[in-house]
Amino acid sequence: MKELKKLYDRIVQQVNINLRELDFDVRPFVENLIDPEKMTKFYAFYGITPDHPLDLEFSHSGLAGSYFLGKCKVTNSLLYKSDIRGDELKREGSTFTFQNFSIPLTTDEVIDIRDSALIKTLVHNYSHDPETAERFFIRSTLAMQFANIHGSPMDGCFLGPFATVDLTTAHDSVIGRYSYIQAGEVHHLRIKPGTIWVNSPNNFNFYYRYKPEALQPYVHMEDGQPSGLLFDFIEEHQGAFQRVFNMVNLDVIDTIPASASLDRYAVILPKTTIAENVLVSQRAYLQNSALGKGANAQENCYIINSTLAGFDVTAHGAKLIEADLEENVFVGFNSFVRGTAESRVCIGQRCIIMPHTIIDIDEPLEIPPGHLVWGLIKNARDLQENSVSLTELTKIEKSFTRGRMHFEGNGAQFVKAFQDRIQHILEVNGAFYDEEHNNAGHAQKNQNLSLNTIQPFRFGEMEGLYPNMIIKL
Amino acid sequence: MKELKKLYDRIVQQVNINLRELDFDVRPFVENLIDPEKMTKFYAFYGITPDHPLDLEFSHSGLAGSYFLGKCKVTNSLLYKSDIRGDELKREGSTFTFQNFSIPLTTDEVIDIRDSALIKTLVHNYSHDPETAERFFIRSTLAMQFANIHGSPMDGCFLGPFATVDLTTAHDSVIGRYSYIQAGEVHHLRIKPGTIWVNSPNNFNFYYRYKPEALQPYVHMEDGQPSGLLFDFIEEHQGAFQRVFNMVNLDVIDTIPASASLDRYAVILPKTTIAENVLVSQRAYLQNSALGKGANAQENCYIINSTLAGFDVTAHGAKLIEADLEENVFVGFNSFVRGTAESRVCIGQRCIIMPHTIIDIDEPLEIPPGHLVWGLIKNARDLQENSVSLTELTKIEKSFTRGRMHFEGNGAQFVKAFQDRIQHILEVNGAFYDEEHNNAGHAQKNQNLSLNTIQPFRFGEMEGLYPNMIIKL
Numbered sequence: 001m002k003e004l005k006k007l008y009d010r011i012v013q014q015v016n017i018n019l020r021e022l023d024f025d026v027r028p029f030v031e032n033l034i035d036p037e038k039m040t041k042f043y044a045f046y047g048i049t050p051d052h053p054l055d056l057e058f059s060h061s062g063l064a065g066s067y068f069l070g071k072c073k074v075t076n077s078l079l080y081k082s083d084i085r086g087d088e089l090k091r092e093g094s095t096f097t098f099q100n101f102s103i104p105l106t107t108d109e110v111i112d113i114r115d116s117a118l119i120k121t122l123v124h125n126y127s128h129d130p131e132t133a134e135r136f137f138i139r140s141t142l143a144m145q146f147a148n149i150h151g152s153p154m155d156g157c158f159l160g161p162f163a164t165v166d167l168t169t170a171h172d173s174v175i176g177r178y179s180y181i182q183a184g185e186v187h188h189l190r191i192k193p194g195t196i197w198v199n200s201p202n203n204f205n206f207y208y209r210y211k212p213e214a215l216q217p218y219v220h221m222e223d224g225q226p227s228g229l230l231f232d233f234i235e236e237h238q239g240a241f242q243r244v245f246n247m248v249n250l251d252v253i254d255t256i257p258a259s260a261s262l263d264r265y266a267v268i269l270p271k272t273t274i275a276e277n278v279l280v281s282q283r284a285y286l287q288n289s290a291l292g293k294g295a296n297a298q299e300n301c302y303i304i305n306s307t308l309a310g311f312d313v314t315a316h317g318a319k320l321i322e323a324d325l326e327e328n329v330f331v332g333f334n335s336f337v338r339g340t341a342e343s344r345v346c347i348g349q350r351c352i353i354m355p356h357t358i359i360d361i362d363e364p365l366e367i368p369p370g371h372l373v374w375g376l377i378k379n380a381r382d383l384q385e386n387s388v389s390l391t392e393l394t395k396i397e398k399s400f401t402r403g404r405m406h407f408e409g410n411g412a413q414f415v416k417a418f419q420d421r422i423q424h425i426l427e428v429n430g431a432f433y434d435e436e437h438n439n440a441g442h443a444q445k446n447q448n449l450s451l452n453t454i455q456p457f458r459f460g461e462m463e464g465l466y467p468n469m470i471i472k473l
Numbered sequence: 474m475k476e477l478k479k480l481y482d483r484i485v486q487q488v489n490i491n492l493r494e495l496d497f498d499v500r501p502f503v504e505n506l507i508d509p510e511k512m513t514k515f516y517a518f519y520g521i522t523p524d525h526p527l528d529l530e531f532s533h534s535g536l537a538g539s540y541f542l543g544k545c546k547v548t549n550s551l552l553y554k555s556d557i558r559g560d561e562l563k564r565e566g567s568t569f570t571f572q573n574f575s576i577p578l579t580t581d582e583v584i585d586i587r588d589s590a591l592i593k594t595l596v597h598n599y600s601h602d603p604e605t606a607e608r609f610f611i612r613s614t615l616a617m618q619f620a621n622i623h624g625s626p627m628d629g630c631f632l633g634p635f636a637t638v639d640l641t642t643a644h645d646s647v648i649g650r651y652s653y654i655q656a657g658e659v660h661h662l663r664i665k666p667g668t669i670w671v672n673s674p675n676n677f678n679f680y681y682r683y684k685p686e687a688l689q690p691y692v693h694m695e696d697g698q699p700s701g702l703l704f705d706f707i708e709e710h711q712g713a714f715q716r717v718f719n720m721v722n723l724d725v726i727d728t729i730p731a732s733a734s735l736d737r738y739a740v741i742l743p744k745t746t747i748a749e750n751v752l753v754s755q756r757a758y759l760q761n762s763a764l765g766k767g768a769n770a771q772e773n774c775y776i777i778n779s780t781l782a783g784f785d786v787t788a789h790g791a792k793l794i795e796a797d798l799e800e801n802v803f804v805g806f807n808s809f810v811r812g813t814a815e816s817r818v819c820i821g822q823r824c825i826i827m828p829h830t831i832i833d834i835d836e837p838l839e840i841p842p843g844h845l846v847w848g849l850i851k852n853a854r855d856l857q858e859n860s861v862s863l864t865e866l867t868k869i870e871k872s873f874t875r876g877r878m879h880f881e882g883n884g885a886q887f888v889k890a891f892q893d894r895i896q897h898i899l900e901v902n903g904a905f906y907d908e909e910h911n912n913a914g915h916a917q918k919n920q921n922l923s924l925n926t927i928q929p930f931r932f933g934e935m936e937g938l939y940p941n942m943i944i945k946l
Contacts, residue, residue, distance in 0.1 A: 050933050054940055448932060452940075455925040460523050462946070467527055467925075470943040473935070 004062060004464040008034050008078055011117045014140045018156025018172045022190050026142050026158050028224040033119055033144065034078055039064045039464035042081070043453040046471065051445045052087055053108055056471040062456065063466050067265075067282060069449075071110045082118040083282065083299050086111050087442065088428065089126050090133065098130035109134050116141040118149075121159070122299050122316050125151035129169040129185070144177075145226060146234075146300060148316050148333050160193065161226040162219055162317070164333045164355060177226065178210070178219045180333060180355040193219070196356050196374060200417065204409030208354075208375050211404070215376070218336065218358060230336060233319065237285055237302060240267045259433055261446040266297075275310065279429045279443035289320075292327070294431030296443070305341070313425050315355065323347065326369065330422045332357065339365070350390070352418055357386075372415075374405055390415050477535060477937040481507050481551055484590045487613045491629025491645045495663050499615050499631050501697040506592055506617070507551055512537045512937035515554070516926045519944065524918045525560055526581050529944040535929065536939050540738075540755060542922075544583045555591040556755065556772050559584050560915065561901065562599050563606065571603035582607050589614040591622075594632070595772050595789050598624035602642040602658070617650075618699055619707075619773060621789050621806050633666065634699040635692055635790070637806045637828060650699065651683070651692045653806060653828040666692070669829050669847060673890065677882030681827075681848050684877070688849070691809065691831060703809060706792070710758055710775060713740045732906055734919040739770075748783065752902045752916035762793075765800070767904030769916070778814070786898050788828065796820065799842065803895045805830065812838070823863070825891055830859075845888075847878055863888050 008030075015026050042065035048054055055071040066079040070086025089109040090096055096103040109126055112135050121143040127136035128151045139155040147159040154170040160177030169185045176193035183199040191197070194210030219228045257276040262268060265282035272286045279296040280286065289303045292310030297303050302319040309327045314320060318331045322339035324346045331337060331347075332355030339345040343362050347353070348369030359365065359377045367373060367383065372393055375386040385403035393400070396411030407414070426432060430441025456466045481503075488499050515538035521527055528544040539552040543559025562582040563569055569576040582599055585608050594616040600609035601624045612628040621637040630643045633650030642658045649666035656672040664670070667683030692701045730749040735741060738755035745759045752769040753759065762776045765783030770776050775792040782800045787793060791804045795812035797819045804810060804820075805828030812818040816835050820826070821842030832838065832850045840846060840856065845866055848859040858876035866873070869884030880887070899905060903914025929939045 048930060048940070450928075450931040452928040453926060455923075457521060458923040459921060467521070468943075468945045470941075472941045 002036070002464075003060075003462050004034075004036055004039060004078070007060070007062070007076060007465070008117065010076070011078065011115055011140075011142065014115050015142045015156065015158060018140050019158060019174060021172065021188055022174055024158065024174050024190065029144065029158075029160075029221070030117075030142065031224050034062075034080065034117065036464050039078070039080065040456055040458055043455050044068070044079075044466070045451045045453045047087075047449050047451055049087075049445060049449045051448070052089075054471060054473045055108070055110070056469065058454075058466055058469045060468065061466060062464050063454070064456065064464070067451075071108050073110055073112045073114075075112075075114045077113050077115060078117045079113070079121075080117075080119045082121045083123065084111055084113070085122070085124040085299075088124065089136065096130070096133045098128075101130055103130060103133045105134055107134050109136060111136045111138070113138045115139055116143075118143045118147075120145045120300075121147045121149060123149045124299075124316065125167075127151060127153050127169075128167040129153050131169070145231075146317055146334065147175075150316070150333070160221075162230060162334050162356070163191075164317075166333070166355070177221065178215060178230075178334070178356055194356075196354060198414075200409075200413070202409075203417075204407065204411070204414040206354075206374075206405070206407050206414065208405040210376055218360075233302070233336075237267075240269065240285065241265075241283070258447075259430070259444055261443050261449075263446065264451065277431050277433050277441075277443050279431075279441070279446070294426060294429075296426075296429050296431065309349075311426055311431055313422060313429075315425075318353075320345075326351075328422075329353070330418075330425075336360065352390070352422070372418075375403065475509070475937075476533075476935050477507075477509055477512060477551070480533065480535070480549060480938070481590065483549070484551065484588055484613075484615065487588050488615045488629065488631060491613050492631060492647060494645065494661055495647055497631065497647050497663065502617065502631075502633075502694070503590075503615065504697050507535075507553065507590065509937050512551070512553065513929055513931055516928050517541070517552075517939065518924045518926045520560075520922050520924055522560075522918060522922045524921070525562075527944060527946045528581070528583070529942065531927075531939055531942045533941065534939060535937050536927070537929065537937070540924075544581050546583055546585045546587075548585075548587045550586050550588060551590045552586070552594075553590075553592045555594045556596065557584055557586070558595070558597040558772075561597065562609065569603065569606045571601075574603055576603060576606045578607055580607050582609060584609045584611070586611045588612055589616075591616045591620075593618045593773075594620045594622060596622045597772075597789065598640075600624060600626050600642075601640040602626050604642070618704075619790055619807065620648075623789070623806070633694075635703060635807050635829070636664075637790075639806070639828070650694065651688060651703075651807070651829055667829075669827060671887075673882075673886070675882075676890075677880065677884070677887040679827075679878070679880050679887065681878040683849060691833075706775070706809075710740075713742065713758065714738075714756070731920075732903070732917055734916050734922075736919065737924065750904050750906050750914075750916050752904075752914070752919070767899060767902075769899075769902045769904065782822075784899055784904055786895060786902075788898075791826075799824075801895075802826070803891075803898075809833065825863070825895070845891075848876070 039062045044063035044066045047069040052070040057073040059075045061074045062078040065081035067083045092108045137153045141157045143159040144161040146162045148164040150166045152165040152168045156172040157170045159175045162178040163175040164180045166182040168183045171187045173189040175191045179191045179195040181197045194215040196208040198206040259276045260278040262280040263282040266280045266284045269287040273290045275293040277294040278291045281299045284297040285302045287304045289306045291308050294311040295308040297314045298316045300317040301314045304321045306320045306323040308325045312325045312329045315333045317334040319336045322344050326349035328350045329347050331353040335357040337359045343364045347367045350370045352372045354374040370390045371387045373387040393411040400407040430443035512535045517536035517539045520542040525543040530546040532548045534547045535551045538554035540556045565581045610626045614630045616632040617634040619635045620632040623639045625638040625641045627643040629645040631647045635651040636648040637653045639655040641656045644660045646662040648664045652664045652668040654670045667688040669681040671679040732749045733751040735753045736755040739753045739757045742760040746763045748766040750767040751764045754772045757770040758775045760777045762779045764781050767784040768781040770787050771789045773790040774787045777794045779793045779796040781798045785798045785802045788806045790807040792809050799822035801823045802820050804826040808830040810832045816837045818838050820840045823843045825845045827847040843863045844860045846860045866884040873880040903916035
């Protein structure tokens, strides 16, 4: 048996061992997840920039099509077209504060992936766990397509397709497909598909779960294969990525301001305009859209026939089709916002579209400014049941239920936490950059980014795995 | 000052320190040797094969366009389009015998390049020095274009363009342009340009030196720049190498036998035919030629409008134009054999064309079978003065002078040493391969070779240098 197959079997078994108390078997999901031919065919690449340490260590792993930035270590793992973005890791000499604790860092933080398989998964941000300030670990974990592991160390977890774990350390847990959790620390939990859960103990708790039959057309599992409308949508647009290397950006974009950056692995189709301080990350897809000043399109985003007025955040995996965003709109992870040419989705300023929200309409929809929006919205009535004005939410002190959403705790704290975070995202992405303040973010720094490729063994016992490599400045 | 410049200055100074007793200054030669733009632009690549250990270590070095195979280590060095071929290094567990000594190897031999600059240089074979069986070192050495370092550890040396050091450990020595030495061990020697010297102490000594004015049109230095006919010839054919990546071999070659191998960085132009067990190495150039069974074209060879009957060796850097070789002809390193369409060079079987021989004719020339040929030959009369039949040479017991060539010692030993070596070259290259004897050589093994690329820093202080890398199985 070839080494790739052995390694994969070992990872699958390891995840199952960790999940044995939940009586969860990942095997039905993994059948066709790793295609040996693709593992052999695709190069991996790493970013070099003066802003982040070049410090990579790959041992006994397959890395096909994956991207690495900053300090990363991958051991006994299989990564397929995953993005391991260590550009926000904590740095040596800095201090990490958590509640009353203040932790001085004596080394640069590292993303340390071991005994895991990550498929089209985005790993980003830094470990928010004070127990492991210098090591953002991902151990014995299997993540399926378009999962996001965001500032979330994990050990012994299964993430279904489109699952997001955000600022949460997870042990021996299952995060169902299209579920989003942000809960500090979880153990031995099994999160059902389509759960949106934001919990800050003693402060607030937001909970929503899609009706299984309503989520079903968008994301479901069929004979262990993920399928549904979200997959079909991505599939339809795949072709353009194959052409990325042949495209000359200048053909389709009149001007890109010096303060903006487009990743070379992004797809930019006509007629797209890019304003100052815009950040477009790798694997983003823009078509016939206008991105206003300080807007961003993160990894795996699709923005089609849409306008973003400015300072809008399109978080990892969010999709906007036939949508018009006023300024300062936040669209959370993996949200799917789809209007039609005749029925556009208009989102008022300062709106927060919660992660994993689906807005899928065939009549025009207007979301008034300053609203929080969640769940599944197919028309204006759904919007009533799946939104609340931030003003109203701010007044909540104990609890609040609307439709399938239940909120407990302090509404003002919840709103403030969200708004602070959006502000922080815009800052680190360079949305507010001007020369005078010298406050460059990713949009400006990525202009100094170059990408180097690395390749796997292409035959023999080790076919599809990469040579063991240490790459440092 | 950028790191690349600092490093180059450091290397140049180091070589000068080593050569101070010879009162030799390399600085006039190095002015335009390293072009920072090209150092940044060109990828390097390494071969992966089941037959050789993958064990590479690059620190603080530029590697532009260079090729690595087998166990190599490069530290504080600049390599430009050099070939570091560790496919004949000694292996752990083997025994290296030298005279009465028998040295057991406890590790794989490594090519260890440090504080050196190598420009379009070929490094091949293994260290023939019993003092350093496991480490083929190249230290504090500057090698100019088309130098060959063949089984020759060296420390503190300058190799002029087209210089070859073969099976010779060299310390603090200068090897002039187009000189070939094979002398076991040399110290503090300054070899004048155009010297051909083969010395086996107590056995034989072959010595020839080109008239300076005769060598001048072929290779000379002008304002520190190498120039002359050999450079012009290479320059003329450079264009084809830029197209190598676009070429489909099948368009120009009817059939390549399964037992032959063409490197993907070789140029093969119509109408070229390749027989069984042929080896064509990277940077070889073939045009309108026929290579018979077991023939080979090594690195930097040019074979144009020529026929090789079979089992012919075209050693590193040898060039054949309008030439017909019968079977078992050996053409040594960097030889230049040029006929014209009307005046072909015909070389009889079992001839040995000494390394660094120039045959450049405009009247037909026939070299009879079984002759040793050396030096500069422009017509039949020159051939008389620059050749001897192997039969005649075998009878020499004390000394023999012909033209500018002087031979001392045992002619039979000299002929046998050469013939044994040619036989060995054919064997390791796989010329005699058949399935039954399972005696695969490079021609067959290279079919399992894949090439992976690595890239330099493309901006900043480190521009043109490579990240520090360790790459292992």
